[in-house]
Amino acid sequence: MKNFKEISARLEIAKKKIEKNITKDKSSNAASLGKALKIGTELVASVVVGTLLGFILDGWFDTRPWLTISFFFMGVGAGILNVIRSAKNMNKKKDMENN
Amino acid sequence: MSTNPMHQFEVYRIGPEISLGSVNLSFTNASLFMLISAATILLLLFLGTKKKLLVPTKIQLITEMSYSFVAKMINDTAGSKAKPFFPFIFTLFMFVLFCNMIGMLPYSFTVTSHIIVTFILAAIVFIGVTIIGFIQHGIKYLELFVPKGVPVLLLPLIVVIEIISYLSRPVSLSVRLFANMMAGHTMLKVFGGFVISLGLLGGWLPLGFSVALTGLEILVAFLQAYVFAILTCIYLNDALNLNH
Numbered sequence: 647m648k649n650f651k652e653i654s655a656r657l658e659i660a661k662k663k664i665e666k667n668i669t670k671d672k673s674s675n676a677a678s679l680g681k682a683l684k685i686g687t688e689l690v691a692s693v694v695v696g697t698l699l700g701f702i703l704d705g706w707f708d709t710r711p712w713l714t715i716s717f718f719f720m721g722v723g724a725g726i727l728n729v730i731r732s733a734k735n736m737n738k739k740k741d742m743e744n745n
Numbered sequence: 746m747s748t749n750p751m752h753q754f755e756v757y758r759i760g761p762e763i764s765l766g767s768v769n770l771s772f773t774n775a776s777l778f779m780l781i782s783a784a785t786i787l788l789l790l791f792l793g794t795k796k797k798l799l800v801p802t803k804i805q806l807i808t809e810m811s812y813s814f815v816a817k818m819i820n821d822t823a824g825s826k827a828k829p830f831f832p833f834i835f836t837l838f839m840f841v842l843f844c845n846m847i848g849m850l851p852y853s854f855t856v857t858s859h860i861i862v863t864f865i866l867a868a869i870v871f872i873g874v875t876i877i878g879f880i881q882h883g884i885k886y887l888e889l890f891v892p893k894g895v896p897v898l899l900l901p902l903i904v905v906i907e908i909i910s911y912l913s914r915p916v917s918l919s920v921r922l923f924a925n926m927m928a929g930h931t932m933l934k935v936f937g938g939f940v941i942s943l944g945l946l947g948g949w950l951p952l953g954f955s956v957a958l959t960g961l962e963i964l965v966a967f968l969q970a971y972v973f974a975i976l977t978c979i980y981l982n983d984a985l986n987l988n989h
Binding site for chain 2: 653679683684687688690691694695696717721723725727
């Protein structure tokens with residue numbers, strides 16, 4: 647039984663140490679780097695998908711190049727929307743962590 | 746010795762050629778490394794859960810850490826409703842992580858540096874999430890494309906933009922993983938080539954870069970697996986709790 651008590655005491659100390667470390671480097675963890683890498687592709691992907699969709703629809707309706715052009719701009723809009731949305735999400739999470 | 750930095754991404758056949766109709770189903774080096782990753786994960790989890798000790802061994806600790814890491818991630822981003830999807834997200838995370846990490850070993854092949862692999866993974870997530878959304882909310886799931894408080898005049902434009910933004914999810918998910926892995930491995934190979942061509946005199950600087958880049962690549966390998974899993978959780982959250 648003595649062994650268990652010793653282990654639980656050591657666990658408590660270790661947990662406290664971990665908590666200290668977490669509060670210290672919350673702002674500079676790898677997760678924020680992941681978020682930064684995420685945003686760039688989000689913008690590009692929407693533009694590519696929009697243009698591709700316009701190109702395919704142009705083929706169906708025989709209206710080349712008008713749908714490609716308009717869907718390109720809508721893709722840009724969707725990309726900006728995506729970026730704003732994920733930035734908003736990050737802010738929301740940050741506020742929740744602070745409160 | 747090949748100095749072409751793209752040579753490492755070549756897929757070649759191992760063993761006999763198998764074809765089903767016009768589809769080539771031969772066993773390639775890509776399939777081999779996927780099998781190796783899957784086997785490594787199974788071995789790790791098997792060894793980690795074999796003896797359940799109160800004071801864990803190193804392998805048990807790694808297994809438990811990966812479990813609680815993914816469980817916490819799902820709970821934080823998608824809520825308790827997403828708990829039934831834990832096995833899928835855990836599998837996805839571990840598979841991408843191990844494919845990336847095994848690709849860092851010399852003479853190995855990085856499965857995730859091929860867009861078809863990452864795109865299929867992303868497409869499975871995308872189709873699955875869409876089906877879950879329709880099962881959970883029925884036809885009301887289409888409300889995802891109609892944000893609240895938009896003037897009627899702008900609605901057709903906004904709906905098209907929302908649909909494009911929804912369709913761009915699998916593309917951004919797959920391109921991110923593929924581009925990061927391919928760019929990193931190409932860069933490593935280019936700097937490795939510099940070491941050889943500059944020789945004993947000038948090769949030390951690119952060698953140092955190579956070492957630093959290897960560290961960075963290991964970070965990226967983990968980070969991309971993490972991002973892939975966390976975005977799956979976010980999409981799942983959209984499908985389960987219909988709100989913007």
